[in-house]
Amino acid sequence: MTAYSVGLLILRVVLGLTMAAHGYNKFFGGGRIKGTAGWFDSIGMRPGVFHARVAASTEVAAGLGLAVGLLTPVPAAGFVALMLVAAWTVHRHNGFFIVKEGWEYNLVLAAAAVAIAATGAGKFSLDYALFHGTSVFGWLHGWCGLLIAVVLGLAGGIGQLAIFYRPPTKV
Incomplete structure (x- = not known):
């Protein structure tokens, strides 16, 4: 057991469960799916019910996937897509800093997930348990992991914005 492995475990679990909690809250908290919709x-993401379900499901799946370290670049891509859409639709007009509801937090979550995809999920992960010693393992970290997370995440986020985002008109 190394500090590196434990450090990756802590980062994955905290980051992943934080994201999963956001999804859980969309499903079961306050306004539930109807309120989230x-x-x-x-904010211009229509139809709202569709996006509420997609966002909540992606947050739960990406969060839990990252927390357990399963096919790590894929959940990391989910983080990138989610945070890109959130930053663009909600936070970009507020500047960088989170204290003014800016996009700082979105950047930190996405960058941390991409960094985990680049380093790999570590020895205390399902990636290691299931794929260590196989050819698949090479795709789950390093440049491949980083590129999968960034390219797939950007494609998902930009695609969703291009297809569905219609800025609300000011009255």
């Missing part, structure tokens, strides 16, 4: 409609 109304909010999505109000």
